Structures are given as C-alpha cells and as structure tokens.
Amino acid sequence: GESVGLHLPTLSVQEGDNSIINCAYSNSASDYFIWYKQESGKGPQFIIDIRSNMDKRQGQRVTVLLNKTVKHLSLQIAATQPGDSAVYFCAEVYNFNKFYFGSGTKLNVKP
Amino acid sequence: NAGVTQTPKFQVLKTGQSMTLQCAQDMNHEYMSWYRQDPGMGLRLIHYSVGAGITDQGEVPNGYNVSRSTTEDFPLRLLSAAPSQTSVYFCASSSDRGNEQFFGPGTRLTVL
Numbered sequence: 774g775e776s777v778g779l780h781l782p783t784l785s786v787q788e789g790d791n792s793i794i795n796c797a798y799s800n801s802a803s804d805y806f807i808w809y810k811q812e813s814g815k816g817p818q819f820i821i822d823i824r825s826n827m828d829k830r831q832g833q834r835v836t837v838l839l840n841k842t843v844k845h846l847s848l849q850i851a852a853t854q855p856g857d858s859a860v861y862f863c864a865e866v867y868n869f870n871k872f873y874f875g876s877g878t879k880l881n882v883k884p
Numbered sequence: 885n886a887g888v889t890q891t892p893k894f895q896v897l898k899t900g901q902s903m904t905l906q907c908a909q910d911m912n913h914e915y916m917s918w919y920r921q922d923p924g925m926g927l928r929l930i931h932y933s934v935g936a937g938i939t940d941q942g943e944v945p946n947g948y949n950v951s952r953s954t955t956e957d958f959p960l961r962l963l964s965a966a967p968s969q970t971s972v973y974f975c976a977s978s979s980d981r982g983n984e985q986f987f988g989p990g991t992r993l994t995v996l
Binding site for chain 2: 877
C-alpha cells in the first residue's frame with residue numbers, strides 16, 4: 774500500500790527560529806498533499822495544502838514545498854512560537870476521497 | 885455553528901460488545917469520514933461518505949459499519965468489539981471531496 778512517512782519523529786526548536794518538518798511519500802499518483810497540526814487531546818487541524826502540480830505554496834507563516842522528483846514534502850514554519858508546539862502530520866490524498874496520513878512529527882518550541 | 889461533534893468522548897467496552905460512535909456536523913458538508921488513531925501513528929481512514937446514502941471503505945474497514953441516512957449524521961458501528969479496536973476515533977467533514985476537512989474532538993475507545 775501507499776506509505777507516507779516522516780524523517781524526524783521529534784523536532785525541538787528555539788522560539789523565534791524557523792522550523793522545517795519533512796515528509797516522504799512513495800506513490801506519485803496523489804492528487805494533493807495536506808499538512809495538519811494536532812494539539813494534545815484534540816483533533817487534527819488543517820494548516821495548508823498543495824496540489825500535486827505545484828512546487829510551493831505559502832500561507833501565513835507557513836510554506837509547503839513539494840519535490841516530486843524525490844517524493845518529498847516539507848512544511849516550513851517561520852518565527853516559530855510556543856503555540857506552534859504540537860504534532861504535525863502530512864497526508865497524501867488520492868482521488869480526492871482517500872487520505873493517507875504519516876505517523877507525525879512532534880514539534881517542541883523552547884521559550 | 886457547533887462544527888463536528890462526536891459522542892461519547894470516552895467509552896470502555898468488553899470484547900464482543902457492540903456500540904455506535906456518533907458523529908454529527910451542522911455545516912451542511914457532503915463529505916464525511918471516520919479515522920482511527922493509534923499511539924505513535926497517523927490517522928487511518930476507516931470509512932467515508934460523499935453524500936447521504938453513499939458510503940465506501942477506506943484503508944481499515946474491517947470490523948466497522950457505517951451508514952449515511954442524512955447529510956448531518958455519520959455513525960460508526962462496531963458489531964463485535966475486539967481489543968485491536970482500542971483506539972482514538974476521529975470523525976471529519978468537508979464541503980466537498982478534496983476540500984479542507986474539519987475534525988471532531990475524538991472518541992477514546994478501550995476494548996477489554
């Protein structure tokens with residue numbers, strides 16, 4: 774089956790620094806990719822998505838990069854804040870109906 | 885709007901018992917889905933629905949049934965609970981397939 778994985782299970786950054794969370798995927802037939810943030814005890818929250826025909830997309834303080842050559846996805850968070858501490862998941866979407874999630878990266882922001 | 889609501893928040897079952905996890909949304913979303921999340925893992929899709937009367941299987945459908953009689957509700961049924969179904973269950977909805985999904989707060993289920 775498809776696999777979506779993350780390079781680092783835990784990432785610690787200093788407040789104010791930029792964070793980069795990585796994700797690898799194995800299937801090139803996806804329609805698009807999504808990044809979610811999940812705080813403890815809560816459901817995932819949509820951050821940003823990117824269509825498979827795009828290389829880069831920017832949101833507020835976040836940028837997603839898609840490298841289809843090496844099947845790699847990354848989420849960049851600028852000026853990381855304590856409120857950014859959470860688990861971040863990438864998800865691969867097929868046929869706009871089926872979502873496959875990675876195992877997650879825990880981001881710790883040190884004040 | 886209440887968004888996506890799930891009940892109960894916590895549930896303990898014995899092996900072989902049945903129960904229904906409730907999910908409702910008040911955003912008139914067509915697409916709804918159920919996921920399970922196990923420790924240290926991402927979410928895995930159980931079943932999804934693209935509209936009332938239409939359901940389909942996801943990645944891990946075995947042991948679960950769903951129905952979609954209304955746009956608002958998408959219950960998940962466990963006919964005979966097994967310890968392997970111990971997990972946190974999330975329901976999600978979106979206005980159309982491919983759009984941003986909104987997740988409920990989750991149901992933590994333990995099967996003894």
